Amino acid sequence: MSAWPQCCEVSLDGFEDNHQFKQPTDFSKLCTRISSTASAEPHMLSEDAFNEMKTIYNKQNVLWQFYGDDVGGLHQYPTAETLDCVKYDARYRPWFIEAATPMPKDVVLVIDRSGSMSTEHNGRTLMDIAQEAAITVLKTLNPSDRVGLVSFSTEASTPDSGCHSERLAEASAFNGLGLEAEINNISPSGDTYYVNAINLAFDLLESSIPENQFRSQLILFLTDGIPTDSKDAVMETLLQRNQALLFKVTILTFGFGIGIDESTGILSDIALQNYQKYNLTPDTSVGEIHPGEYTYVSNPDNLRASMASYYNFISGAGTHNDILITVPYADAFGAGLLSSVLKPVRINGEFRGVVGTDIPLAEIFEDLTYFKQGEYSYAFMFDKKESVQGRTLTHPLLPLTQVVTNDYSIYVHITTLERAPEFKEVYNDTISNIPDREEGQRTFVADKIIARGDTFGEGVDVVSVRTTYYWRQVEGTTLVAVLALVEEDIAQLFRQEITGNPFVYHRIDIWKPSGIVACNHLGDYATDTSSVVFMTADAYVMPTNHLEVPDTVESIKEYTNYMNGNDGTANPFRDGIRDEVFITHLIDDTWLSDVNNDNVATRYIGTANGVLRFYPGFRMNKYRDFTNEQWFAQAVRSKDSLIITASNFDSFRASYRPTVSLSRAITFRGSSKIFGVMGMDITLDYFYKTITDLYPDCQDSTYNCFVMDRSGYLIVHQDLLSNYKKTHIVDKERLLSVDLIENGIMVRKACINYQDIKRQYYYEITDIEGGVHDKLKSIDCLQYRLQIIPRTNAVLVIISFQLNCNYNCYCSPLNCVSEDPSTCECPCAENEQLFDYCDFRYNVDENSAPSCSPPLYVQEKIEEATSVGGLQTCLNVDCSVKSTLSSCSSSLVCEICDESKCKSINGNCQGDSTKNSNQTGGKLVAVLVVIAIFAVFCIVVVVVYIVRRKKAQKETKQNPDTPDQPTVEPTYVTNI
Numbered sequence: 001m002s003a004w005p006q007c008c009e010v011s012l013d014g015f016e017d018n019h020q021f022k023q024p025t026d027f028s029k030l031c032t033r034i035s036s037t038a039s040a041e042p043h044m045l046s047e048d049a050f051n052e053m054k055t056i057y058n059k060q061n062v063l064w065q066f067y068g069d070d071v072g073g074l075h076q077y078p079t080a081e082t083l084d085c086v087k088y089d090a091r092y093r094p095w096f097i098e099a100a101t102p103m104p105k106d107v108v109l110v111i112d113r114s115g116s117m118s119t120e121h122n123g124r125t126l127m128d129i130a131q132e133a134a135i136t137v138l139k140t141l142n143p144s145d146r147v148g149l150v151s152f153s154t155e156a157s158t159p160d161s162g163c164h165s166e167r168l169a170e171a172s173a174f175n176g177l178g179l180e181a182e183i184n185n186i187s188p189s190g191d192t193y194y195v196n197a198i199n200l201a202f203d204l205l206e207s208s209i210p211e212n213q214f215r216s217q218l219i220l221f222l223t224d225g226i227p228t229d230s231k232d233a234v235m236e237t238l239l240q241r242n243q244a245l246l247f248k249v250t251i252l253t254f255g256f257g258i259g260i261d262e263s264t265g266i267l268s269d270i271a272l273q274n275y276q277k278y279n280l281t282p283d284t285s286v287g288e289i290h291p292g293e294y295t296y297v298s299n300p301d302n303l304r305a306s307m308a309s310y311y312n313f314i315s316g317a318g319t320h321n322d323i324l325i326t327v328p329y330a331d332a333f334g335a336g337l338l339s340s341v342l343k344p345v346r347i348n349g350e351f352r353g354v355v356g357t358d359i360p361l362a363e364i365f366e367d368l369t370y371f372k373q374g375e376y377s378y379a380f381m382f383d384k385k386e387s388v389q390g391r392t393l394t395h396p397l398l399p400l401t402q403v404v405t406n407d408y409s410i411y412v413h414i415t416t417l418e419r420a421p422e423f424k425e426v427y428n429d430t431i432s433n434i435p436d437r438e439e440g441q442r443t444f445v446a447d448k449i450i451a452r453g454d455t456f457g458e459g460v461d462v463v464s465v466r467t468t469y470y471w472r473q474v475e476g477t478t479l480v481a482v483l484a485l486v487e488e489d490i491a492q493l494f495r496q497e498i499t500g501n502p503f504v505y506h507r508i509d510i511w512k513p514s515g516i517v518a519c520n521h522l523g524d525y526a527t528d529t530s531s532v533v534f535m536t537a538d539a540y541v542m543p544t545n546h547l548e549v550p551d552t553v554e555s556i557k558e559y560t561n562y563m564n565g566n567d568g569t570a571n572p573f574r575d576g577i578r579d580e581v582f583i584t585h586l587i588d589d590t591w592l593s594d595v596n597n598d599n600v601a602t603r604y605i606g607t608a609n610g611v612l613r614f615y616p617g618f619r620m621n622k623y624r625d626f627t628n629e630q631w632f633a634q635a636v637r638s639k640d641s642l643i644i645t646a647s648n649f650d651s652f653r654a655s656y657r658p659t660v661s662l663s664r665a666i667t668f669r670g671s672s673k674i675f676g677v678m679g680m681d682i683t684l685d686y687f688y689k690t691i692t693d694l695y696p697d698c699q700d701s702t703y704n705c706f707v708m709d710r711s712g713y714l715i716v717h718q719d720l721l722s723n724y725k726k727t728h729i730v731d732k733e734r735l736l737s738v739d740l741i742e743n744g745i746m747v748r749k750a751c752i753n754y755q756d757i758k759r760q761y762y763y764e765i766t767d768i769e770g771g772v773h774d775k776l777k778s779i780d781c782l783q784y785r786l787q788i789i790p791r792t793n794a795v796l797v798i799i800s801f802q803l804n805c806n807y808n809c810y811c812s813p814l815n816c817v818s819e820d821p822s823t824c825e826c827p828c829a830e831n832e833q834l835f836d837y838c839d840f841r842y843n844v845d846e847n848s849a850p851s852c853s854p855p856l857y858v859q860e861k862i863e864e865a866t867s868v869g870g871l872q873t874c875l876n877v878d879c880s881v882k883s884t885l886s887s888c889s890s891s892l893v894c895e896i897c898d899e900s901k902c903k904s905i906n907g908n909c910q911g912d913s914t915k916n917s918n919q920t921g922g923k924l925v926a927v928l929v930v931i932a933i934f935a936v937f938c939i940v941v942v943v944v945y946i947v948r949r950k951k952a953q954k955e956t957k958q959n960p961d962t963p964d965q966p967t968v969e970p971t972y973v974t975n976i
Contacts, residue, residue: 006032006034007080007081007085008082010031010079015081019548020063021078023080030045030053030077030078031079031082032075033073033074033076033082033085033086035088038071041071042071042074043069043071049075061360062359063338063358063359064077065356066090066358068093069353072090074090089305090354097142098144099344103215104216104387105146105216105217105218106145107218107220108148108204108218109134109149110152110197110201112130112153113189113190114190114225117188121300122301129304131184132304136304137220137307140308140311141176143173144171146170148169148204149182150197151186153192153193156199163837164178167207168838170839172840173329174840175840193227194229198241199241202242205249206245217245219250219251220254220307221267222253222256222307223267224258224260225260235274239273252292252295253270254306256296256300261296270292271291271292271293272294322343325342325477328411331358337362338361339358339361339364343355343356360544361401362400366543368394369394370537371538372627374673375486378484379483379484380414380482381479381481382479383480384431390414392417395412397417397851398755411840412841415427416844416851417851419845420447421846423446426471439472441470442469443467443468443469444466447464448463448465449462449751449851449853451633452637457827458709459751459827459852460850467484467485469482501564503563503564504531506533506614506620510551515529519872519873520873520874522601523868525866525867526616526618528592528595528615529592531591533584534620536625536627537622537625538609539573539574539577539609540572540573541574546572547623559572576609577609577611584613587678598893599686599892602614602616602681603615603680605679608627608674610627612626630643631643631645631679634663635665641664641792642792643792644661644662644715644792644794645715646658646659658723659684660682660683660687662679665677683891685886688721697798704799705796705799707795707796708794708795708797709795711762711764712729712746712765714729714732717732728763728811730825733799734807736797736799737809738808738809745768748761748825750849751849751850752844752848754842754852755854757831758831759831760852761825763827765795772786772787773785784799784800785797808824809824809826834848877893879891879903880902882902885900893905
């Protein structure tokens, strides 16, 4: 056997940063952690075991590998820096207990709080020691278990509030925090009445009897004194209560302190259920008695270790050797949700520890997480295991598994997310364990949740579509995978013949092909000689691996060779991605013809399968999923509308100035199926100037004009031009908001935010007859005109300067003031009343508020920014020749000097003074630029498709056995 070094003592010389483990690691070493409470020398692993660990890591997508023994030692691979080895004891960790005792447990902690518990021992009271021990037991439990708490002295009590006062609660991390706080609040006083404590403990168990499920039922009874009430009454009460539960409850008693010794008979009698000693006759015909064990703790400092080792009593009676997959939990180092694959180790039938491996769920579920087929189809997975039956593991309405950062995230029941009554029949089939129902399909109309924006406050749309659900249980597990497919979803492109070099990868800061010249685009290392391509993770065959492994010169060259038609190169992308790269390349000539338009920050086209081409080209965050962002998702949702969104920076973070995104869906000819979305980002000032040009009333100094989206968030407002931040109309125009709410134009709605267990309120601007609500000539103190801009998601408001009117609005996004929908209040959240903390699930049905969409996740850039020193600017604009203030402020690269002169940003103030007037023709430029982009692209792509179709038809005539090719063609509406 090898004597492996302790993890806290290893040399750091071989440590290297590791993207997968999120911390420095050393793969050449195995290390140990030996707890200060270890009961004996740990069992040391052999060299063969170490070599097997290395082999497993090299072949599989795994994280930590480990062996925790039954005496307090841990072997860990790979080695990571550890500051403290002695405080960690694997025996007290949930994964160890779950493997040692895989049967779900119902545990009631009964803690003595009598006055004698204030006695001190080594500077701590017995109550302090008991609280530490109880919390340690609490932390050994996992969400498959349930737990309750009783404290007793003269009287017995459970926690005052919540379901914990009446029944057992699921031992989730969230509930554990609440019970931990309750344990820490226990204070000593009074006498030591056992009967009250026993009755209350059994009350909790009786009120939580599981249905169709066998669970170990345990009472852990801790005291420092003999009972004040009679021992006969104690044993009679115990007999009555446990007999009523068919003697299924096992009692483990723990005695410590000066009032207890090893021979304290009553604690032994309670544990062994020695009724005959008290002339009591149990009716064993109802069930077999399960004797427990009395543990006398002579040194109170050892109470924690003694109580937390309760699993020894249960595991010693079992012989199971099954492999176990734990309930998911958050990695402490930021690797997202993990599950541990565990197996108990037995030598000659005796339990000697647990061996295990951590597996990131992002990799296990990546085929489901990144499944895409059109607008509404998706995939998900849930667990049918009895102890966690119905718990969702991955679903589009839940946060990505790799971004979960704590164990308090809610694991939602699948019927909470899939609420169609017909789906409950699907669910019942999957959990029935009838062999021929382990897979199947069913078609019915189901609701799909579509995000209306990037934040909870923008709400969701609910769309009902006919969906076919295909399900199959994963062989050898209790996991069920489901595909929800909508028939009308995405069509496929023809296979394209690649010509030229249509692909430049966005990481030109790492490597760029010959002919690509770098320039400085608003502080980013960029190029204006070509567009570049970014692809979301789901465009790759191995999406999780793509996210975790940094781009290199070699990988970028591999992408480039494949995309530019070298079929001998390995293909790391999903089917059809290269075709989309080529087809989007046809827009390049149009973009390159307008390189110095300083009102436009970025032009882009994104496909539904995750291909994003944009110009100018610069580095993109690889964690970005643009298909979930507002400019894309809203355009897909409203196919015939121009989507207008605003942000503090343009959609691709390439601007110092607030911008507005204009985007529109591209569909296939004769079909509603989406090919992608095309858009551009223009400066907010330019957009505002265009609006004021289009609507003459906005040029009247007595009026103020602004634009908001249909959720009530401001797109452009004169108070936000210089410092834009996402602002709701309720926060900025409160009197107007009151009027819109009172007139039923702005309606408050709600969705359920599963991440924070909140009911999230948001607003929706309803359809108005004729599209206009006109009070501009009203005699009220508020005069305004609200006009829904046709074929867009935007609403224009022209408002007079308001007189002094009374209004009452509230803005506290974290806490709602009122549930009354007529209350004027910013989008806000309140605690969700439908959530049952004890069962840790929502009590919702198809009539409840819909699910909120999960928040977008974009990981911050890890790499250092590439220096742009010495590079020419991409936009070659002479700011000094700008003739008006508005043309100067609308530019990306110009700003107005103190002397009303226009200069380059960070440049010197020089040149002719500008005039305080609007540049003529602004509205035509804004509209025509967008139309031109879409129209030219439409012509080019349609020509290519017609050529491809004719070629395919010719080949079909020559080869009549060739299957028919699809004849779909794209069509694009250009009248924006």
